[in-house]
Structures are given as structure tokens and as C-alpha cells.
Amino acid sequence: MQQSVLSTDAPLDLRLSPEELETVESHVSQFITDIVADAGADGAVLGLSGGIDSTTVADMAVNALGAENVHGLVMPSEVNDDANMSDAEWVAEELDIPYEVIEIQPIAESFFEAIPEAADDQMAVGNVYVRTRAVLNYFLANHENKIVLGTGNRSEALTGYYTKYGDQAVDCNPIGNLYKQQVRQLAASVGIPEELVMKTPSAGMWVGQTDEEELGLGYDTVDAILALHVDGPLSVDATVRQLDVTSEDITRVVELYEKSKHKRQMPPAPPSLSL
Ligand SMILES: Nc1ncnc2c1ncn2[C@@H]1O[C@H](COP(=O)(O)OP(=O)(O)OC[C@H]2O[C@@H]([n+]3cccc(C(=O)O)c3)[C@H](O)[C@@H]2O)[C@@H](O)[C@H]1O
Numbered sequence: 374m375q376q377s378v379l380s381t382d383a384p385l386d387l388r389l390s391p392e393e394l395e396t397v398e399s400h401v402s403q404f405i406t407d408i409v410a411d412a413g414a415d416g417a418v419l420g421l422s423g424g425i426d427s428t429t430v431a432d433m434a435v436n437a438l439g440a441e442n443v444h445g446l447v448m449p450s451e452v453n454d455d456a457n458m459s460d461a462e463w464v465a466e467e468l469d470i471p472y473e474v475i476e477i478q479p480i481a482e483s484f485f486e487a488i489p490e491a492a493d494d495q496m497a498v499g500n501v502y503v504r505t506r507a508v509l510n511y512f513l514a515n516h517e518n519k520i521v522l523g524t525g526n527r528s529e530a531l532t533g534y535y536t537k538y539g540d541q542a543v544d545c546n547p548i549g550n551l552y553k554q555q556v557r558q559l560a561a562s563v564g565i566p567e568e569l570v571m572k573t574p575s576a577g578m579w580v581g582q583t584d585e586e587e588l589g590l591g592y593d594t595v596d597a598i599l600a601l602h603v604d605g606p607l608s609v610d611a612t613v614r615q616l617d618v619t620s621e622d623i624t625r626v627v628e629l630y631e632k633s634k635h636k637r638q639m640p641p642a643p644p645s646l647s648l
Pocket residue numbers: 496500503529533534535536537538539540575576577578584587635
């Protein structure tokens with residue numbers, strides 16, 4: 374492989390070569406162009422969090438559609454880190470896209486007042502913030518005849534690390550085939566600043582939340598186990614031999630994958646009866 378963007382000490386080197394990255398970049402941009410054209414839409418809406426997934430998708434969308442056709446929403450709640458929200462605004466300014474900042478705390482509070490006994494359940498409350506953003510994305514998309522761009526990557530999809538009908542209530546996932554470390558690599562290759570590329574991933578659902586703490590493993594390790602064992606054909610023992618991981622690490626990832634199957638399917642109904 375030729376020299377790649379971003380060095381790695383990941384247990385498995387999933388880096389793409391510069392030529393492959395160029396191919397991925399045009400493939401993702403073309404995907405966005407096509408999906409908007411097929412929908413007969415006038416552009417796209419996406420939430421901007423200051424994180425690397427939304428920053429990368431925003432960059433690809435501007436390539437695909439032109440800055441004036443990408444509408445960003447920065448939607449802080451009281452638990453969001455101010456620095457992330459300023460990064461989100463910086464991204465919109467830098468890409469020169471139209472954007473609004475919408476404080477979602479008052480909207481979320483009306484949900485908490487409606488079911489007060491759930492209002493101190495950290496996960497349920499965090500999911501309300503995430504789903505509130507989805508409603509706003511669609512409110513704007515309906516009004517402007519735009520589609521909603523998702524920012525989900527393959528690592529999140531396979532571990533179920535997202536809110537059902539929340540951040541995955543979207544019309545498409547342009548970076549959905551890329552593992553997290555490949556998203557970072559793509560981001561670096563298109564010139565997104567290193568502070569954003571290497572920022573600690575967070576869902577921003579409660580103060581201090583980080584993806585890797587909640588997942589129980591770093592993304593490089595999750596990615597490697599997914600690539601070899603969940604997506605790939607290696608057995609548990611063979612995966613342990615290939616990577617610097619334990620069989621418990623693999624069990625954790627497989628458990629996340631199995632438990633989240635329902636998030637990757639249409640809501641099931643009983644089999645049809647032939648009456
Ligand atoms: N077997 C099954 N068949 C059908 N439905 C099933 C089900 N098991 C649960 N459910 C349903 O799913 C619900 C639980 O799923 P859900 O509501 O998504 O909630 P849940 O998976 O419990 O929590 C969301 C997870 O995603 C993470 N997240 C969320 C948003 C963004 C990001 C990020 O990286 O930015 C990460 C968050 O930190 C948390 O770990 C249950 O309340 C139930 O309604």
C-alpha cells in the first residue's frame with residue numbers, strides 16, 4: 374500500500390491508500406448528488422455537531438450539491454459542550470452553507486414535563502434530545518423540499534450505537550460503509566483540520582459522554598473486530614491471534630451487534646396469513 378493519510382497504531386490497519394480515498398470521496402459525493410436528484414429534491418439538510426461524522430458529510434454534500442443547497446442545523450441542548458457547538462458553527466461558516474442555531478432545551482423540556490417520571494432517566498432523556506433534532510431536520514426538509522442526510526458510519530451501524538428513530542431517522546447515510554477510522558482518514562484527506570479529525574467522539578447526550586467509554590472499547594479495536602469477525606470470516610480464536618484483543622473484547626462487540634439487530638430491520642409484523 375502507498376503512504377496513507379493518518380498514521381495508525383490500530384490493531385488492524387484499515388487505512389485506504391490516497392488513490393482509494395479519492396475514489397471513495399467521489400463515490401460518496403456522487404451518491405449524494407444522485408439521491409437528491411432521484412428524490413427531485415432541492416438540496417439537503419443535516420445536523421452539525423462539530424463532530425467528525427457530520428463535518429465530513431457536510432463537506433461531501435457541499436462538493437455534491439454546492440454550498441447554497443446544503444442547509445445546516447446546529448442544535449444545542451443544555452448538556453452540549455460549548456466548544457463543540459462553536460466548532461459546528463465554524464464548519465458551517467468555513468463551508469459557507471446557510472445554517473441556523475436552534476436551542477432545543479425548551480422543546481425537550483416540554484417532553485420532560487409530559488412524562489415527569491422519565492425526566493431523570495439519563496438515557497431516555499438523552500434520546501429525547503437526539504429525536505428532537507430529527508423532528509427539526511424533517512420540519513426543515515419538508516418545508517424546503519430537501520432530503521435529510523445521515524452521518525452514520527459502519528462502526529455505529531453494526532454496534533447499534535445510535536438512537537432508533539433519532540440520529541438514524543434520515544434519508545441516507547453517505548459514509549455508512551466506512552468504519553470510524555476510515556471516516557477520520559477521509560476527513561483528513563479532504564483537509565478537515567486535525568483537531569476535528571482527532572476529536573474524542575461523543576453523542577453529546579449527557580455531560581461528559583464519550584462513545585468509547587460507553588462502548589467499552591476504542592473505535593480502532595471495535596473496527597478491527599468488526600472487520601475480521603463480524604463482517605469478516607475469522608473465528609474468535611483466529612481474531613484473538615490476529616489482534617491484540619481478548620476473547621471478552623470480541624464477545625462485547627458481538628453482543629452489541631446481536632442486541633441491535635432490531636435497529637437494522639424494518640419493524641416486523643407477524644407473517645401474512647393466507648385467509
Ligand atoms: N429486540 C427488539 N426488537 C424491537 N425493538 C426493540 C428491541 N429491543 C429494544 N427495542 C426498542 O429499542 C429501544 C432502545 O433503542 P434506543 O431507543 O435507540 O435506545 P438505546 O439503544 O438504549 O440507546 C441509544 C444508544 O445509542 C447511543 N447513541 C445515540 C445517539 C447518538 C449516538 C452517537 O454516536 O452520536 C449514540 C447512546 O449513547 C446509547 O448507547 C427500546 O426502548 C425499544 O423500544
